[in-house]
Amino acid sequence: MFTSFHASASATTAVRAAALALSLTLSACGGGHHHGNPGGPGPGPIGNGPTYDVIPIGLPGIVYGEVTRHGIANGGIVAGTSRGADGVAHAFLYNGHASISLGTLGGDFSDAQAVNPCGHVTGWSATSSNVPHAFLYDGALHDLGTLGGTSSEGYVISNCGKITGWAATASGQSHAFWYDGKTLRDLGSFGGDSYGLGINTVGQVVGYSYGPGNAWFHAFLYDTRTGGPLQDLGSPNGNSVAVDINDAGQVAGWFRNGAGPVGAFVYEAGTMRDIGTLGGATAEAVAINRAGLVAGNSALADGSGRGFVYDGTTMTSIGALPAGNFSIADAINADGLVVGSATTKTEEHAIAWTRKDGIVDLNDRVIAAPAGLVLVRALAVADDGDIVVRTNTGLALLKPRK
Incomplete structure (x- = not known):
């Protein structure tokens, strides 16, 4: 099965991977309450939608690439990670014209996680001591340092250039941080480790924190x-994570x-609400857009899995x-365009979904694709x-024909 979790070397991997892998195994039948449309494609015929020009991106020698849902901005700006035949990660920025290497902080690897419309990037890179440090790239690579410990990672950057992620403290804990362009602010915790995973333009940060002894974690x-x-x-x-x-x-x-089982929630106006499933036991939310539409993934009663939109x-x-009998939603834009992947009879294909057109195999919408090219999974979508x-x-960038 596929997973919507972009794994990293971070200290959050174990808890996030365990929970999301469970939710996206989607093998449990029944047992979940639901208030949704459990079967079939969304409204609209299969195969409609825009056509796209395809632009290869990534560094020379790329054989595998990674881009999170935060790794794209309007205007064809993309930040991601290229891996060559040696498997070593190298952060890059596609600036609308060419893919450029962001370099490192003195070590062997770097990983880009997010980009804003200015082309500013955050992620992490190995230092000369080969430990990861969060960075800001704004034409040059800046080490954001730590909270007194040895390592840190940047996860998200806002349109205003503010960053959240986690950094090690002098006591050895990992704490969520806020970078305001000058300094790292320790956001604290509930007694254990904490991690910042989301940020908005008004200065609110979400994530999760463990309690004392890392015995439990809450959003x-x-x-x-x-x-x-x-x-x-x-x-x-039980436990919870805000994404x-x-x-x-x-x-x-x-x-x-x-x-x-894993369940999905929306929190607003002081209330956390379980939004149910598509009939199976598990669901997860992966993103929320400016209109409050939630994209995520859920099990059906028969044990298969589908991406969903919750309004x-x-x-x-x-x-x-x-x-096919499986789909995954990875990201959603301001207009409600959802992207991800779905199975055909034999393989995984990148897909897009709108209420108007339903689910679309993006391989069928590309103009003059190179021979043999297969679009495997759609990872991120910009508002344009x-x-x-x-x-x-x-990796490739698909640009809709106007």
Whole structure:
């Protein structure tokens, strides 16, 4: 099965991978409550939608590439990570014309996680001591340092150039941070480690924090305008993680009770709400757009999986491709365009979904694609409709024809 989690070498990998892998295994039948449309493609015929020009991106020698949903901005700007035959990660920026290497902080590798419309990038790079440090790239690579410990990682950068992620403290804990362009601010924790995963333009940060002894973890909200301690968003059941926040302060995330099923939530106006499933036992939210539309993934009652869009009332399946029985939503833009992947009879294909056109195999919408090129998975989508896809040869940018 596929996963919507972009794995990293970070200290968050274990908890995030475990929970999201569980939710996207999507093998549990029944047991989940639901208030959605469980079957079939969304409204609209299969195969419609824009046509695209395809532009290879990534560094020379790329054989595999990684871009998170935060790694694209309007105007064809993309930040990601190229891996060559040696498997070593190298951060790059595609500036609308060419892919350029961001270099490193003195070590062997670098990893780009997010970019804003100015082309400013955050992620992490190995230092000369070969430990990861968060960076800001604004034409030059800047080491953001730590909170007194040895390592740090940047995850998200806002349109205003503010960054969140995590950094090690002098006591050895990992704490979420806020970078305001000058210094790292320690956002604290609930007694254990904490990690910042989402940020909006008004200065609110979301993520999750462990309690004492890292025995449990809850989603948090931090408002940099007022400061103060992390706000514990609680959980409908057990542990929780906030993955995204929009400028209205609406938060999306997931929760999990022990080794049980993963569920999806929306938090707004002081209330966390379980948004249900498409009929199966598991669901996860992966992103929320400015209008409050949530993209995520859910099990069906028969154990297969579908991406979904939740509009505040109804959870709608994005469907599946002909002869396939599985789809994943990875990202959503301001217009509600969802991208991800779906299975055909034999392989994984990149897809897009809108309410108008339903699910579309992006391989069928590319103009003059190079012979043998397969668009495997759509990883990120900009508000202007540009899409980043993983291909069988690396990475590509799809630009809609006007």
